Amino acid sequence: MNRIDASFKSAEAESRLVLAPYVTVGYPTRESAVELALAYVEAGADMLEIGMPFSDPIADGPTVQLASQIALEGGVWLEDAFNMIERIRSQTDIPLVPMGYVNPFMQFGFDSLARELAAAGADGLIVPDVLPEHADDIEAAHAEHGLYLIRFAAPTTPRQRLRHVGSGAQGFIYCVSVTGVTGSRARLADDLPAYLARVGEATSVPRMVGFGISKPEHLRALHGRAEGAIVASALIDIVQASPPGAGIEAAAAHVRNLAAAA
Amino acid sequence: MLETGTLPNAAGYYGPFGGRYVPETLVAALDELEASFQRHHRDPAFVAELENLLHFYAGRPTPTYHAARLSRELGGAQVYLKREDLAHTGAHKINNALGQGLLARVSGKRRVIAETGAGQHGVASATVCAMLGLDCVVYMGEEDVHRQALNVARMCTLGAEVISVTSGTRTLKDAINEALRDWVTNVDSTFYLFGSATGPHPYPRIVREFQRVIGREARAQIQELAGGLPDTVVACVNGGSNAIGIFSAFIEDPGVSLVGVEAGGYGGDQGEHAATVESGTPGILHGARSLLLQDEGGQIIGTHSIAAGLDYPGVGPELAYLHHVGRAEFATFGDADALDALELLARTEGIIPALESAHAVAGAIRMASETSSDCVILVNLSGRGDKDMETIAAQLGTRG
Ligand SMILES: Cc1ncc(COP(=O)(O)O)c(C=O)c1O
Numbered sequence: 001m002n003r004i005d006a007s008f009k010s011a012e013a014e015s016r017l018v019l020a021p022y023v024t025v026g027y028p029t030r031e032s033a034v035e036l037a038l039a040y041v042e043a044g045a046d047m048l049e050i051g052m053p054f055s056d057p058i059a060d061g062p063t064v065q066l067a068s069q070i071a072l073e074g075g076v077w078l079e080d081a082f083n084m085i086e087r088i089r090s091q092t093d094i095p096l097v098p099m100g101y102v103n104p105f106m107q108f109g110f111d112s113l114a115r116e117l118a119a120a121g122a123d124g125l126i127v128p129d130v131l132p133e134h135a136d137d138i139e140a141a142h143a144e145h146g147l148y149l150i151r152f153a154a155p156t157t158p159r160q161r162l163r164h165v166g167s168g169a170q171g172f173i174y175c176v177s178v179t180g181v182t183g184s185r186a187r188l189a190d191d192l193p194a195y196l197a198r199v200g201e202a203t204s205v206p207r208m209v210g211f212g213i214s215k216p217e218h219l220r221a222l223h224g225r226a227e228g229a230i231v232a233s234a235l236i237d238i239v240q241a242s243p244p245g246a247g248i249e250a251a252a253a254h255v256r257n258l259a260a261a262a
Numbered sequence: 263m264l265e266t267g268t269l270p271n272a273a274g275y276y277g278p279f280g281g282r283y284v285p286e287t288l289v290a291a292l293d294e295l296e297a298s299f300q301r302h303h304r305d306p307a308f309v310a311e312l313e314n315l316l317h318f319y320a321g322r323p324t325p326t327y328h329a330a331r332l333s334r335e336l337g338g339a340q341v342y343l344k345r346e347d348l349a350h351t352g353a354h355k356i357n358n359a360l361g362q363g364l365l366a367r368v369s370g371k372r373r374v375i376a377e378t379g380a381g382q383h384g385v386a387s388a389t390v391c392a393m394l395g396l397d398c399v400v401y402m403g404e405e406d407v408h409r410q411a412l413n414v415a416r417m418c419t420l421g422a423e424v425i426s427v428t429s430g431t432r433t434l435k436d437a438i439n440e441a442l443r444d445w446v447t448n449v450d451s452t453f454y455l456f457g458s459a460t461g462p463h464p465y466p467r468i469v470r471e472f473q474r475v476i477g478r479e480a481r482a483q484i485q486e487l488a489g490g491l492p493d494t495v496v497a498c499v500n501g502g503s504n505a506i507g508i509f510s511a512f513i514e515d516p517g518v519s520l521v522g523v524e525a526g527g528y529g530g531d532q533g534e535h536a537a538t539v540e541s542g543t544p545g546i547l548h549g550a551r552s553l554l555l556q557d558e559g560g561q562i563i564g565t566h567s568i569a570a571g572l573d574y575p576g577v578g579p580e581l582a583y584l585h586h587v588g589r590a591e592f593a594t595f596g597d598a599d600a601l602d603a604l605e606l607l608a609r610t611e612g613i614i615p616a617l618e619s620a621h622a623v624a625g626a627i628r629m630a631s632e633t634s635s636d637c638v639i640l641v642n643l644s645g646r647g648d649k650d651m652e653t654i655a656a657q658l659g660t661r662g
Binding site (some may be wrong): 001054055056057058059060063072077078100103104105106107108128129130131133135136152155156157158161165176179180181206 | 286428447545
């Protein structure tokens, strides 16, 4: 069984949400990125989303842009992502889901990418600028290696399209919580419950909510409405705001609080 | 046989290029835009209103002018200029801004956003929004805000809000990133008035349609003036809106060669130029699969051109396709070539072109001097140089 499916199964049995903190390859540095990821695992993460930086991340707000920029200035390559996944995999059995914009993946080659990711121990791939109708080649390459290509839903997705997106979805549907880019938000959108219900009617694939999720109370509000949540900017903000050397511990402490509410 | 008349296909592809690579949030808006465009662009009432505006408001048709003194000076082919510089706001960008502005109005969205490099598309968008009573926000890279300050002042005078973009390379690429982020956030209330023949489907198709008027007029005008079709049509290329606008009328004429001129900047190394077709490789940026300037890892690299409106690491998918199938050729001319061409056109014809258009003139000058006097070269003079006078004065002032 794909580790992603297993993770949702056991979370369901415990009536918990699957909590997926996000780490950027090469941020804060190449070395400390792995430490940060492992600290999140230790703090109770159920899954990790591992972001590959890109020069032009159009779906990301200032926080994730900054982490990407720092990583790229540090000279990060796709090989660093494979290496990071491999090192995390040697320490844990939770699902690892890399995420990145399509162009670097296309240059590397989808077949080679799927092979390397599978060998490193990844379980799926998230590509925010590839729609299901343009995904045949990348989906097939990953299927061959047992990896899921994750699909997206947005508050603007019409019902009929939700059914189309849901019908071939594997692992989970990444439910973008707001019309907007990534970035920590004080409160959840008012129409989030209705939208998540719409997704739930269209597909039985688990719903992972991302974009803006930052606090334990957000997770509590998602109980019964989604199966999991992804937290990115809130954690990067904590690392950025911490004195040098203290970021990992501070961000991991927040993951611990989130895990308690998941 | 070229299938250009039937392209793009239903998914927005021109051969291997094009498509729609965007976050899911934008899909419904792009579908809606496509449906609205399909419904309106052949609708007689819509067409009549657009033609009316193009004529009485934008000053079309723009003339085609025989640059006789320049041609004599070069001693070769006869050079004709399609005078888009004479259109209202000073460049071809107004054609597309009017068309999309009318689509914005029928969409019911009151807020329009646009990206701009040289500021010409920003000015055209601000102009059309003022005239239609829509709110306008223009994203512009910080570097371009400085080098095209006059256009920033024009946009502000027209009531638009100009947002200076400080991320990345602080030029057009980053202005598009920021505009896309705005659109993802405000998609329910906002119409994205895209400025070039690139971006996700259906934008390349829409922009071509609204710029086709250049080629339609020029084809009739050159036949009347020169007694036949031109041997060569030349246009500067960034995203490719002025180029595809004029090329579209000649694609089916095998005897007419189509030449796109890209910005050679000050050198051939990475980061020194913006010659995407000549030096780029296939990739995906800003919603479309096309040719790109990128490193081996697929990160987009910075570009340079003295012309802010050519300073971008991508090119529209249809031009990439025309190159791919051999129907269009591409040449590269640098900052110094463009300045020389600008000066020669100014001194021989009394016309100061935009720095972008000066690249096309540089291409024509080279080709004219290599061909005989019975050859006809038609240049799309996409814009006027008023916006560039500070740069031009700083560069040419010392030459006396
Ligand atoms: C006068 C002028 N010509 C050409 C361009 C290049 O754009 P495109 O390739 O879309 O025609 C610009 C862009 O700003 C411009 O202002």
